[in-house]
Amino acid sequence: MQKNVAVFFGGKSCENEVSIITGTMTANLLRGEKYAVYPVYVAQSGEMYTGEALFEVSAFKSGSLQKRCARAVFIDGMLYERKGKKFKEICSIDCALNCCHGMGGEDGAVAGLLNLNGIPDASPDMAASAVFMDKAMTKLVAKALGVKAAPFFRISEGDFRRRGAMALRCIEERLGYPVIVKPARLGSSIGVCVAEDRARLAAAIETGFCYDTVLIAEKYLGGAREINCAAYRSGDEIIVSECEEPKTEHKILTFADKYLEGGKERAGDFPAKISKASADLVKAYTKLLYRRMNMRGIVRADYLLYEGEVYFNEMNTVPGSLAWYLFCENLSSFSQVLSALIEQGICDYKEKANKILLKNSGVLGKISSVGKSRK
Numbered sequence: 001m002q003k004n005v006a007v008f009f010g011g012k013s014c015e016n017e018v019s020i021i022t023g024t025m026t027a028n029l030l031r032g033e034k035y036a037v038y039p040v041y042v043a044q045s046g047e048m049y050t051g052e053a054l055f056e057v058s059a060f061k062s063g064s065l066q067k068r069c070a071r072a073v074f075i076d077g078m079l080y081e082r083k084g085k086k087f088k089e090i091c092s093i094d095c096a097l098n099c100c101h102g103m104g105g106e107d108g109a110v111a112g113l114l115n116l117n118g119i120p121d122a123s124p125d126m127a128a129s130a131v132f133m134d135k136a137m138t139k140l141v142a143k144a145l146g147v148k149a150a151p152f153f154r155i156s157e158g159d160f161r162r163r164g165a166m167a168l169r170c171i172e173e174r175l176g177y178p179v180i181v182k183p184a185r186l187g188s189s190i191g192v193c194v195a196e197d198r199a200r201l202a203a204a205i206e207t208g209f210c211y212d213t214v215l216i217a218e219k220y221l222g223g224a225r226e227i228n229c230a231a232y233r234s235g236d237e238i239i240v241s242e243c244e245e246p247k248t249e250h251k252i253l254t255f256a257d258k259y260l261e262g263g264k265e266r267a268g269d270f271p272a273k274i275s276k277a278s279a280d281l282v283k284a285y286t287k288l289l290y291r292r293m294n295m296r297g298i299v300r301a302d303y304l305l306y307e308g309e310v311y312f313n314e315m316n317t318v319p320g321s322l323a324w325y326l327f328c329e330n331l332s333s334f335s336q337v338l339s340a341l342i343e344q345g346i347c348d349y350k351e352k353a354n355k356i357l358l359k360n361s362g363v364l365g366k367i368s369s370v371g372k373s374r375k
Contacts, residue, residue: 003094010042012104023099048072098123107133122345123297124317132315178220183212224306230323232298241326245272
């Protein structure tokens with residue numbers, strides 16, 4: 001009997017279009033005798049859609065998505081389609097896979113929706129998603145686990161508007177120039193700038209605040225090599241990929257490098273041409289972070305190799321194309337990995353469902369009224 005799988009993609013994010021590629025690819029690979037797949041597109045407005053047309057990228061180019069697809073609604077683990085005021089039950093969802101990149105999806109929003117609806121989740125849970133969406137929180141987790149990361153400074157927009165000059169001085173004193181400024185909760189290199197002096201630093205911060213209310217400034221490690229490594233869990237085993245080294249002609253890996261000039265999975269060295277000691281350390285760090293944060297699904301950890309040292313950079317809990325190219329020689333064989341993720345998500349949900357939930361502690365029976373004023 002087929003299992004019903006919902007594949008979420010899109011999201012209230014600058015990375016919505018990139019997520020469409022990941023989501024449609026995943027939905028088509030899972031579709032077959034074993035799984036009945038239901039694509040769920042989250043528009044940048046937050047509206048959710050479902051329908052057969054969502055299996056094709058072309059559906060998002062025509063501008064007629066609202067006419068071709070129904071609104072999607074989840075109630076008690078059931079997927080419904082809504083047309084006007086009418087709701088039609090589609091099916092009960094056995095498991096869901098999150099392919100949303102960025103805020104409104106990768107940050108724990110989809111995980112929270114699934115958790116409230118009692119739907120097994122084949123992707124990282126709310127805690128890991130929320131922590132690793134925030135680059136400043138990510139650095140704190142890495143430090144707590146003994147994973148080396150570049151020095152950084154967190155900048156909130158409210159504080160910067162009140163004490164901007166002080167923030168600039170702190171960055172200069174703690175990090176020096178050059179520094180790299182990033183929106184704390186975005187990906188795909190959006191809003192990322194390198195600054196060599198105070199004027200450029202102030203401009204980079206203003207640019208960053210166009211995308212997010214929290215930024216981080218990091219010591220720029222000029223000439224560092226970016227090294228990536230992915231992982232997923234199957235049963236008790238954490239499977240870690242070989243390392244890759246994406247290439248760029250710019251100071252940092254740009255959005256165009258990743259998606260507009262052939263795609264990240266086709267530009268770089270795989271396996272990365274680095275020492276065995278460095279590769280082993282990258283894999284060990286990746287496995288440590290995955291295990292200690294109790295993660296699930298495919299994640300990709302990004303590192304910087306600088307002067308022989310390995311620095312953890314960030315964790316992508318929903319990597320582009322789910323990093324299939326780090327596990328499989330061809331896309332068709334990736335369906336086996338996706339199947340392992342679905343079965344793991346269902347297994348984890350069953351284990352959690354067996355835990356005791358205290359439903360009635362008797363507290364309300366001892367209270368006559370709350371918040372009512374006395375006359």
